[in-house]
Amino acid sequence: MIGSRQKELLKEIVLEYIKTARPVGSKSLCKKFKCSSATIRNDMAELESLGYLEKTHISSGRIPSEEGYRYYVDNLMEPKKISGEDMLRLQTVFNNKELELNDAISKSLEIISDITNYTSVILGKESSDNKLQKVEVVPINERQLIAIVITNTAHVENKTVMLDEAIPTEEIAKTTELLNKMLIGTPIDEVPSKLEFDIKPIIRNYIKNYEVVYNAFYNALSNFTSERDVKFTGKANILKQPEFSTVDDVKNIISKFESKDMVSKIEETDDEVKVYIGRESEIDDNVTIVKTKYKVAGREGTIAVIGPKRMEYERVINMLEYLKEHIENKGKEDELEEK
Amino acid sequence: MIGSRQKELLKEIVLEYIKTARPVGSKSLCKKFKCSSATIRNDMAELESLGYLEKTHISSGRIPSEEGYRYYVDNLMEPKKISGEDMLRLQTVFNNKELELNDAISKSLEIISDITNYTSVILGKESSDNKLQKVEVVPINERQLIAIVITNTAHVENKTVMLDEAIPTEEIAKTTELLNKMLIGTPIDEVPSKLEFDIKPIIRNYIKNYEVVYNAFYNALSNFTSERDVKFTGKANILKQPEFSTVDDVKNIISKFESKDMVSKIEETDDEVKVYIGRESEIDDNVTIVKTKYKVAGREGTIAVIGPKRMEYERVINMLEYLKEHIENKGKEDELEEK
DNA sequence: TTTTAGCACTCTTTCTTTTTCAGTGCTAGT
DNA sequence: ACTAGCACTGAAAAAGAAAGAGTGCTAAAA
Numbered sequence: 149m150i151g152s153r154q155k156e157l158l159k160e161i162v163l164e165y166i167k168t169a170r171p172v173g174s175k176s177l178c179k180k181f182k183c184s185s186a187t188i189r190n191d192m193a194e195l196e197s198l199g200y201l202e203k204t205h206i207s208s209g210r211i212p213s214e215e216g217y218r219y220y221v222d223n224l225m226e227p228k229k230i231s232g233e234d235m236l237r238l239q240t241v242f243n244n245k246e247l248e249l250n251d252a253i254s255k256s257l258e259i260i261s262d263i264t265n266y267t268s269v270i271l272g273k274e275s276s277d278n279k280l281q282k283v284e285v286v287p288i289n290e291r292q293l294i295a296i297v298i299t300n301t302a303h304v305e306n307k308t309v310m311l312d313e314a315i316p317t318e319e320i321a322k323t324t325e326l327l328n329k330m331l332i333g334t335p336i337d338e339v340p341s342k343l344e345f346d347i348k349p350i351i352r353n354y355i356k357n358y359e360v361v362y363n364a365f366y367n368a369l370s371n372f373t374s375e376r377d378v379k380f381t382g383k384a385n386i387l388k389q390p391e392f393s394t395v396d397d398v399k400n401i402i403s404k405f406e407s408k409d410m411v412s413k414i415e416e417t418d419d420e421v422k423v424y425i426g427r428e429s430e431i432d433d434n435v436t437i438v439k440t441k442y443k444v445a446g447r448e449g450t451i452a453v454i455g456p457k458r459m460e461y462e463r464v465i466n467m468l469e470y471l472k473e474h475i476e477n478k479g480k481e482d483e484l485e486e487k
Numbered sequence: 488m489i490g491s492r493q494k495e496l497l498k499e500i501v502l503e504y505i506k507t508a509r510p511v512g513s514k515s516l517c518k519k520f521k522c523s524s525a526t527i528r529n530d531m532a533e534l535e536s537l538g539y540l541e542k543t544h545i546s547s548g549r550i551p552s553e554e555g556y557r558y559y560v561d562n563l564m565e566p567k568k569i570s571g572e573d574m575l576r577l578q579t580v581f582n583n584k585e586l587e588l589n590d591a592i593s594k595s596l597e598i599i600s601d602i603t604n605y606t607s608v609i610l611g612k613e614s615s616d617n618k619l620q621k622v623e624v625v626p627i628n629e630r631q632l633i634a635i636v637i638t639n640t641a642h643v644e645n646k647t648v649m650l651d652e653a654i655p656t657e658e659i660a661k662t663t664e665l666l667n668k669m670l671i672g673t674p675i676d677e678v679p680s681k682l683e684f685d686i687k688p689i690i691r692n693y694i695k696n697y698e699v700v701y702n703a704f705y706n707a708l709s710n711f712t713s714e715r716d717v718k719f720t721g722k723a724n725i726l727k728q729p730e731f732s733t734v735d736d737v738k739n740i741i742s743k744f745e746s747k748d749m750v751s752k753i754e755e756t757d758d759e760v761k762v763y764i765g766r767e768s769e770i771d772d773n774v775t776i777v778k779t780k781y782k783v784a785g786r787e788g789t790i791a792v793i794g795p796k797r798m799e800y801e802r803v804i805n806m807l808e809y810l811k812e813h814i815e816n817k818g819k820e821d822e823l824e825e826k
Numbered sequence: 827t828t829t830t831a832g833c834a835c836t837c838t839t840t841c842t843t844t845t846t847c848a849g850t851g852c853t854a855g856t
Numbered sequence: 857a858c859t860a861g862c863a864c865t866g867a868a869a870a871a872g873a874a875a876g877a878g879t880g881c882t883a884a885a886a
Contacts, residue, residue: 173878184830189879207836207879284623288641296635296643302627304635306643384745387738398737399726406723512849523859528850546850546865 150198154191157181158200159224161192162212166458169390171209214426214457217436221423221461230466237263238467242474249444249478253451254379256471260453261382264464265389267405271414272377272449274303276337283331283369285324290314295368299336301446305375307368312360319355323365326350340370377449378411389456391434404432416441416450421468426457438464442472444479451475489537493530496520497539498563500531501551505797508729510548553765553796556775560762560800569805576602577806581813588783588817592790593718595810599792600721603803604728606744610753611716611788613642615676622670622708624663629653634707638675640785644714646707651699658694662704665689679709716788717750728795730773743771755780755789760807765796777803781811783818790814 150158160180161172174185174192181188192210195201200216203209212220241247241255250272257268284296293309326347334342343366351358383405392398404410413430416422416439424430429437436459439452451471453464489497499519500511513524513531520527531549534540539555542548551559580586580594589611596607623635632648665686673681682705690697722744731737743749752769755761755778763769768776775798778791790810792803 171878175878185878186830186832186880187828190829193880203879205837207877208838209878281627282625284625284635286621286623286637288620292641294637294641294643296623296645298625298633302631302633302647304633304645306635306645308641382745384738384742387741393734395732395734395737398734398741399723402726402737402741403723406721510849514849524849525851525859525861526857529858532851542850544866546848547867548849 150195150200151191153181154195155224157188157191158195158212158216159220161201161210162216162220162224165211166460169458171204171211173209212458214428217425217457217461221425225462225465228462228466228469230470231463234263234463234467235470238470238474242478249447249475249482250377252478253471253475254381256474257379257451258381260464260467260471261385264453264455264460264467265382265385266453266455266459266464267380267382267386269381269414269452269454270377270379270449271411271452272447273375274299274301274336275443275446275448277335278303278446280331280334280336280339283324283327285309285320287317287320293320293364295365297336297369299446303446307371309364309368311364313357315357315361319361323351323355323361327365327369340366343369376411380405386435386455389458391456391458397434401432401434413437414439414450414452416452421465421472423461423465429454436461438468440468440472442475444476445482447479489534489539490530492520493534494563496527496530497534497551497555498559500540500549501555501559501563504550505799508797510543510550512548551797553767556764556796556800560764564801564804567801567805567808569809570802573602573802573806574809577809577813581817588786588814588821589716591817592810592814593720595813596718596790597720599803599806599810600724603792603794603799603806604721604724605792605794605798605803606719606721606725608720608753608791608793609716609718609788610750610791611786612714613638613640613675614782614785614787616674617642617785619670619673619675619678622663622666624648624659626656626659632659632703634704636675636708638785642785646710648703648707650703652696654696654700658700662690662694662700666704666708679705682708715750719744725774725794728797730795730797736773740771740773752776753778753789753791755791760804760811762800762804768793775800777807779807779811781814783815784821786818 157177160177164172164176174188177188178185192201196203196210200213200219201210202213204211237259238256241252241259244252247255253270253272257270260266261268278299278301280297281300282298284298286294286296288294291311291314293311294306295309296304296306298304330347331339331342348362351362355361386392386401387398392401410431414437419441421438421440423436423438425436426433429435431437431454434457435454436457437452437454438459438461439450441450442448451468453468455464496516499516503511503515513527516527517524531540535542535549539552539558540549541552543550576598577595580591580598583591586594592609592611596609599605600607617638617640619636620639621637623637625633625635627633630650630653632650633645634648635643635645637643669686670678670681687701690701694700725731725740726737731740749770753776758780760777760779762775762777764775765772768774770776770793773796774793775796776791776793777798777800778789780789781787790807792807794803
């Protein structure tokens with residue numbers, strides 16, 4: 149197993165490598181551990197055989213392996229407390245009462261990108277348990293309507309409804325009334341099934357061409373949960389990290405960032421701040437993503453920071469934790485204020 | 488002035504350099520011009536002194552200067568006709584009647600990015616001469632309303648209206664009615680002045696606390712013209728170009744692409760397809776941007792392609808021209824169909 | 827049993843040097 | 857007006873040399 153000096157050593161190496169981005173040699177750790185470089189070397193060899201350290205070539209110093217970072221994050225990191233300076237910068241955002249929640253999150257992530265030189269992401273959407281508050285239907289012409297859905301959280305979405313054939317205005321009005329009567333208070337992710345099982349049978353009874361109407365509204369009302377805001381800040385930041393120093397590395401990471409399935413790799417369902425190192429990230433072996441889910445009245449999503457594996461883990465985790473907490477607090481405050 | 492063989496020579500050099508990305512030497516042009524390399528060299532020297540060619544070092548072959556490309560684009564390019572193959576690929580999009588106009592444009596630009604390996608951009612917004620068709624106001628609670636504006640082009644925008652103090656429902660209803668009566672048919676960029684000069688005086692008469700109501704609605708209704716869609720496709724593509732072969736070049740161009748004022752450099756107000764080479768682009772000395780404005784019923788914007796100066800000018804220009812034409816046609820078709 | 831000193835060895839990095847080569851400008855001759 | 861010939865230039869690639877950081881291992885010391 150791993151001894152206590154070895155733990156300390158691993159931690160020191162991770163920290164040093166995070167700071168300098170150069171392999172750590174045995175000599176440089178002598179004073180710290182009050183022993184000779186040979187002793188350190190022995191322990192290093194041990195840590196390497198356990199899979200926590202790696203060499204870049206046969207006679208180089210050591211760098212942490214993926215498992216090394218993992219072990220550091222899981223077992224060696226200091227108790228969590230955000231630094232005063234970082235807190236101060238983030239506070240400027242939350243002290244500004246003018247800012248809407250969404251803008252506050254964006255701004256916070258800009259700050260985080262800015263001070264860490266990593267890339268940050270917010271991925272937000274309406275909560276799927278939001279309730280439908282009202283459906284408005286506005287005719288544009290005989291074959292085209294606009295359906296507007298409003299949720300209890302004052303969120304509005306609209307969709308153009310195309311009718312396969314002209315439908316009399318009264319029938320549209322009747323249907324709209326029915327939709328409102330039956331759907332108000334329904335969580336938006338339950339709307340489709342309610343349409344199918346509760347509304348369809350009724351419409352069938354009193355509208356001639358009920359299929360045209362039903363299909364049009366079904367299409368319009370069932371894709372509402374899918375809208376997603378995505379905002380990246382500081383995509384170019386990661387290039388400042390010394391691990392991306394060759395053209396190929398840079399091109400590679402940029403392509404990954406631009407690729408279509410990037411967004412799908414970001415969503416987090418866990419409430420805790422989670423760390424995915426290297427291949428765990430599924431984005432690229434050379435990056436770490438730290439992320440957490442947030443949820444406030446009406447909105448939910450993921451906030452994340454992407455940086456090199458050699459990331460200031462503690463700092464980033466603390467900032468995200470702080471941010472998550474303040475987002476959720478601000479959400480509550482805003483709600484109170486509305487009352 | 489520039490002689491006719493020299494024109495031919497300049498053209499050949501531009502074309503060759505576009506193809507290979509390597510400085511063009513005098514020997515390689517001998518067969519083409521049926522003369523010795525020395526003759527070519529003399530002409531090259533001439534073209535260089537006129538500012539159309541450059542050397543990368545004292546004994547290198549020639550590459551076109553910015554003025555060289557300019558001269559090529561303005562005077563030497565072949566008559567414009569899109570290639571059959573490119574046309575075919577773009578047609579697949581416009582033949583698909585299911586696609587909405589916006590999606591069709593996006594898809595087209597994806598195709599262009601894909602086949603050219605350049606970056607393409609669409610920057611769209613609602614036309615500012617769209618007319619307001621309806622205002623809906625939905626109360627959320629005593630102090631909060633949602634204002635929904637619908638234009639004659641079936642575009643919907645909404646904004647939350649915060650009231651500084653509670654206002655009776657009837658007054659809101661009255662105001663809404665008034666807004667609809669007075670504003671329907673007004674171009675959206677004239678809404679603010681109509682509010683100020685026509686509506687304000689009336690409201691004042693019959694609502695006690697008219698300033699609260701007026702201000703809230705003024706805020707809600709006057710920022711509607713500013714919304715802009717921006718979509719980049721293939722941002723990473725430009726990295727495939729050999730001019731971006733050093734880390735610094737790559738980092739530099741990426742930063743420019745990510746920077747805040749990038750979007751502002753893209754908008755084009757001219758109806759023609761325009762070419763901005765190098766510094767003309769204002770984006771980066773090493774890129775060319777080809778762009779044009781489009782306008783269809785209800786929507787307008789810019790489509791653009793960004794690539795290296797060493798760009799396949801003819802091809803890109805032709806594709807954009809073709810695209811612009813088809814966007815505008817499709818716009819008309821869609822309109823007819825609605826009738 | 828753990829730690830340390832010492833040493834040979836390995837590999838990267840950096841710097842110089844050399845060679846090759848594509849291409850030029852210029853002169854003089856056709 | 858064109859071309860052949862040649863000296864010259866600078867980039868790029870290859871090869872070599874020297875420096876340095878760091879290792880593993882052995883044998884001795886604690």
